[in-house]
Amino acid sequence: MSLVGTPPPATEPEAEVSRWNWHLPRTGWPFVLLALAGLIVLMSIIRVITGADDLTSSGTIASALALSVPIGMAGLGGLWSERSGVVNIGLEGMMILGTWGAGWAGYQWGAWTGVLVGIAMGAVGGLVHAVATVTFGVDHIVSGVAINILGLGVTQYLSVIAFQGVPGAGQSQSPPTPDIQTVSIPGLSDPLLTLQNKHWFLVSDLAGIARGLLTGVSLLTVVAVLLLFVTYLVLWRTPFGLRLRACGESPTAAESLGVNVYLMKYWAVIASGAFAGLGGAFLAIVAGNGYREGQTGGRGYIGLAAMIFGNWRPGGLAAGAALFGYTDSLQLRSGDSSVHALLLLIGVPLVGYAVWAAYRQKFITAVFAVVVGAAALVWYFSTDAIPGDFTTMTPYVTTLLVLALASQRLRPPAADGLPYRRGQGG
Amino acid sequence: MTINWRRVALSVGAPLIAIAFALLVTSLVLVSTGDPVWSNAKAVWDYGTTPRVIALTLNQGTVYYLSALAVAIGFRMNLFNIGVDGQYRLAAFAAAIVGSHLHLWKPLDILLIVLVAMAVGAAWAGIAAALKAARGVSEVISTIMLNAIAGSLVAYLLRKNAVEVAGSNNITTKSIPENGAFPGIPLIHNSTLDVYGFIVIAILAGIAYSVILGRTRFGFDLRATGRSMTAAVASGVNVRRMVVIALLASGAVAGLVGMPQLLGGDTRAYSLDFPVGLGFTGIAIALLGRNNAVGMALAALLFAFLDSSSIILDINGVSKEIVLIMQGTLVLSVVIVYEVVRRYGVVAEQRRVSRLLADEPPAAPPPSTPAEVTA
Amino acid sequence: MQAPTGVAVELHGITKRFPGVVANRDINIVVRHGQVHALVGENGAGKSTLMKILYGMQRPDEGTIQIDGREVSFHSPSDAIDAGVGMVHQHFMLADNFTVLENVVLGSEPGKAGMIDFAEARRRIMEISDSYGLDVEPDRLVETLGVGARQRVEILKVLYRGAKVLILDEPTAVLVPQEVDELFDNLRELTGEGLTVLFISHKLDEVLRVADEITVVRRGTTVATVEPKAVTARQLAELMVGSELPTPETRESTVTDVPVLAAEGVTVRDVDGRALVEDVTFTIHRGEVLGIAGVEGNGQAELVEAIMGMRPTETTGRLVLADEDLSREPTRHRREAGIGYIPEDRHRHGLLLESPLWENRILGHQSEKPNAKGVWIDRAGARADTQRIIEQYDVRTPGVDVLASSLSGGNQQKLIVGREMSGTPKVLIASHPTRGVDVGAQAAIWEHIREARRLGLAVLLISADLDELIGLSDSIKVILRGRFVADVDPAHVTPEELGAAMTGAGEERA
DSSP: OOSBSOOOOOOOGGGHHHHHHHHGGGOSHHHHHHHHHHHHHHHHHHHHHHOOGGGGOHHHHHHHHHHHHHHHHHHHHHHHHHHTTOOOTTHHHHHHHHHHHHHHHHHHHOHHHHHHHHHHHHHHHHHHHHIIIIISOOOHHHHHHHHHHHHHHHHHHHHHHHHTTSTTOBTTBOOOOOOOOEEOOTTOHHHHHHHHHTTOTTHHHHHHHHHHHHSSEEHHHHHHHHHHHHHHHHHHHSHHHHHHHHHHHOHHHHHHTTOOHHHHHHHHHHHHHHHHHHHHHHIIIIISSSOBTTTTTTHHHHHHHHHHHTTTOHHHHHHHHHHHHHHHHHHHHHTHHHHHHHHHHHHHHHHHHHHHHHHTTOHHHHHHHHHHHHHHHHHHHHOSOOOHHHHHHHHHHHHHHHHHHHTTTOOOOTTTTOOOOTTOOO | OHHHHHHHHHHHHHHHHHHHHHHHHHHHHHHHTTOOHHHHHHHHHHHHTSHHHHHHHHHHHHHHHHHHHHHHHHHTTTOOOTTHHHHHHHHHHHHHHHHHTOOSOHHHHHHHHHHHHHHHHHHHHHHHHHHHHHHOBOHHHHHHHHHHHHHHHHHHHHHHHOEEOTTSSOEEOOOOOGGGOOOOBOOSTTOSSOBOTHHHHHHHHHHHHHHHHHHBHHHHHHHHHHHOHHHHHHTTOOHHHHHHHHHHHHHHHHHHTTHHHHHHSSSOSOBTTSOOOHHHHHHHHHHHTTTOHHHHHHHHHHHHHHHHHTHHHHHTTSOTTHHHHHHHHHHHHHHHHHHHHHHHHHHHHHHHHHHHHHHSOOOOOOOOSHHHHHO | OOOOOOEEEEEEEEEEEETTEEEEEEEEEEEETTOEEEEEOOTTSSHHHHHHHHTTSSOOSEEEEEETTEEEOOSSHHHHHHTTEEEEOSSOOOOTTSBHHHHHHTTSOOEETTEEOHHHHHHHHHHHHHHHTOOOOTTSBGGGSOHHHHHHHHHHHHHHTTOSEEEEESTTTTOOHHHHHHHHHHHHHHHHTTOEEEEEESOHHHHHHHOSEEEEEETTEEEEEEOGGGOOHHHHHHHHHOSOOOOOOOOSOOOOSOEEEEEEEEEEEOTTOOEEEEEEEEEEETTOEEEEEOOTTSSHHHHHHHHTTSOTTTEEEEEEETTEEOTTOOHHHHHHTTEEEEOSSIIIIIOOTTSBHHHHHHTTOTTSTTTEETTEEOHHHHHHHHHHHHHHTTOOOSOTTSBGGGSOHHHHHHHHHHHHTSSOOSEEEEESTTTTOOHHHHHHHHHHHHHHHHTTOEEEEEOSOHHHHHHHOSEEEEEETTEEEEEEOGGGOOHHHHHHIIIIIHHHHO
16 A cells, blocks of 8 residues: 555656656755755744744754654654555554653663663564564554554553652653753854844844754754764665665565565664654653653654655655654744744745646646635734644644645655565566 | 355454464463462453443443444445544534534434534544545545544634533533433443443444445445455446545544443533543454454453453552553454464465365366367 | 577476466476577466576476586575576566666665765666667666666666576567567677577567577476477467467358447546547447457557546547447446456456455446345345356356455456356457466357357457457457557458557558
8 A cells, every 4th residue: 555645657758858857956955955045034034024033043943853853763763664665653652662661771770771772662663563564464554553552551551560669650650760961062052142132134043043953952862863864874875775675666676686575674664663762762861851651642643744744755854853843842932922923934835836836737736725825824814823732733734735735746665555475576 | 155164263263363362462471570360360350240340341342342333444445544533532522512502302412413423523534535535645644644633623622612620620511411311221230330322323333334334235345445446446436436435434433432421421521531542442443353243343342341340450459551461462463363364264265276176077178279169 | 590509507307386286397498508598388388487486486396407507496586696597577677766776786786885886886787788788877767767678677687687597578578569679689689798598478470580499388398499490480389289279260250230339539648648548439330349459558458448437537539339428427337338348457457356256246247137136235146146157157166155366367267258248238348358368268268259249249359369369350450559550351461460560560551
């Protein structure tokens, strides 16, 4: 089962040229940097217009970064698994295992041990998923659902056994865990803060963003960001990664060239669980103060959403995680009014997108975009604040919109979610 | 007919193997934490067979069964309605709001409330249906997203429409008047607790499910689509329309999930502590019961029994969350066993057929030259 | 041409059994260096199994394989690759969303410090491409390539791994004639460089053109090895099917002048607006079989789906069945109106493999008697009628309750034919009706099609088997790139002439 739409039909020679050109201008670093710069300028303009200074304050950015990490790690988990052709909606369960493992080991043997145990427990969840889907050929969704149920059950049971009666703990939470140290680029914090507080157009915004990203960052965040790059390198630049991705695109082709498809899928799904576990560990140790029941709050699913938003690519996934983390952060820091300003940020580009789509004669998309965009603008001008519940919805609504508007352009791995048995090729 | 017996044996044997495996795992966990297996099992059984707990089990089972039915409608068509959770919560909330304003004739009130719930459930599932039919968006992802959106939406609407419960942080909708109460049935002898009257609706829904899917042309089309989308298209099924109908039906049944509690409970209101996660339990039960109306009923009762009788474990000093492990293991082992059995069944039958046919004398050689055929 | 040099591959006494069938029995083949050795046989004769054994995808139960005189034992394709054996699969084994380079190096990537050395890979690919004239661009996405280019990528994949022996499984099935010529040129370059090619096919004219030696496989065993110069296509065909060669000829004409099915300007466009079928017009009369000839992939499948109403949004044009305009009708109504449909791919479009036979009897006829009574399914009626089909159409099965997947291809197909002939069909659309069935079932199905014609049905026959087409049809239209390009009279055409028309040589004549 492919998760999104139907793949484009095989293209025959006549369409070669047009299709090829079509992809070119949309990729590459220049495009990314340009888009990023445009976004910052837009945010800056909106900040000046609305006076919602928290939009680009260092505090918002710092907490956005922290909130993005678990989402991003879950997303990376999804990426590893789905790139090998295994759909993983068990991320949530694996993440829960990660939070518990981190809390349990963290309070006894220190934060980093906690992180490692969290990763290991997530990986065990991944292993179970791999056994069910790869070895036994169980439907990926079914197995994922079962793992979510099991992950929740196991942690609740273990909590009662491990935490009841321990000082500072209870049946649904672990004792407090030690923190992980933070790092800063020295000498930046104060000058950037001064700059940020001037509220100058663009300059203060850049200062706020830089300060948020470069000072007081948890070491585990640094590790997480590094893992994003490592994932890209491993999956797109090494033989191992090529083989792994081949299993997701065409397992029969991989098998015919001597790739051990089952083994690759096992590695991928176990890694997937490990990433989800790391995301959980981050929640327990860095974002929280130990394990608490319900701590993940559906972030496994949001991670999946971020991955789809990012079109099954690490960069896009990071953008998705950043977006979802950012809205969360705005909500947490300054409540309803800052998020309100975001409506402008949604409405204006959507209307612009509608014009572009109309120009390209994609009328359904254009109408849809203009309706949603206009709704956002109307909402903005007719209210003063957005209730927090709507902010919570942001990742989900965004993902639905992306799926609805751009499902034709999303490109999941061709064999994602399809059953695969050894020797079926040829 | 030998074939059918063989299949029956496989389909009954499979869940039994899974249950045995889950029991084994659970026992091992108990042993590893130093708890006795047998005495605890006996305690659960003894407590679970007391009248009040039986009534509890039936009530919980009713809810689970409805949820499983909703999931199963999709499953039969290879659609994963993971969104039953969001659908029933939104539906129950809407029903509670509408119900609190109704003061008509009792049966009409109940009917209206239930219809509202079904309509809202169907509508929420309809979003996923529309996205799938129009844009090809996978219902798995969209219903997961819609679950979360429903959660936030209900939280928001509840806060806007809420009355506070005195002396707690809980907030709730206004109660549905007595008129909207679905009468309970004193089904269990010696039990102080009535069984939800809604159990009748659940049974009727199960029968309807079974008859519509198994005996009607519509059901055939739906199952054919689940078995092979391409073959269904070639046979003249309008798959797009089928997707929409199946998801709407699934959503409508999901709308019923909250009704036993809403109309048969004490408060008759939707509050912050209205149960969540029933949709996922429904998935587990539909899997365990193999989308079969009777199988799902047994599975629902099993889950409900484990839930309601496990409280005794806490009193015995064993964490009752062991039940969660058992349920989780059960689901996982059941899907694995079913898949293995399914594959074994297909291969075994292929072997059997070719063996039976090998015994037959070969048929007369076919006419092979044009002269023989046409002259 | 070549002097008989050393032996590259020798298969001796290969036997492979599957549950219930013996796929290969005592196979013996000797392939010489620098030759194109063809392996011919009917569908289902066991060629593919044999090649899978030679490529390490399956292991023989008995027998030995020798490469360059050395006995080998392959446990996986990697072993075969290591021994210098490479395979170009019938269905391309390419990841569409990968570049050519990624597809080629997969599994044996040139590395530098743990990373793929893309520069080195590019260099080696270009080197091979240039030396064999394969004309491959390493950085193109495979999905942007045409069929011929994809096949060259497949060949390059094999060469990249240092293969000395290339197995090509039905390589021409998907190619248009010019591409076939190019492929054969490529093969000659390969053998000229000392490589050995094992060429699997059932297209005899091609085999005779390209092979240096031909081995014939029949019913799982090798029956003869011949030189192309010493045999005719007819002799080769008789070797393939045994002494008696069934031919699907139809003699007396039953054609009337009552039009039954008329298509007018039928056009199918894909999402990008390209025409897959363009402006197709035909009329089939009572008792007439209209054959459609064409190289596969020239719009036949799309035309059939358009007629069945399976591509409603992409199809324009008119379809009239005995005065009833069906152009806008859904598939269900078209079937109810009397169109029977034997689909090209019975597993995908014709059967519910994991359902019992009686449910498969209902499939496609959900709304018709004896399967339905009002909104209800009539189980008893369907079961009884399934039994009737089993008896009338000689479907070999222990009963109506077995799963469709348990039947052999031929019996599955007979069930489908029986089902589609049930009720009172006016039209039968038969798409490759004898593909992948055994000889016995093939003759039976031909007879059923003749019977349909006698009963006054209008039959649309699509087939890649030119003998079948010529033998059964009353008239033949040739389809090329989605258009009808020629009318051919089956009474006065040879397979060779028809083949030429299909390649576009007919365009001038038409």
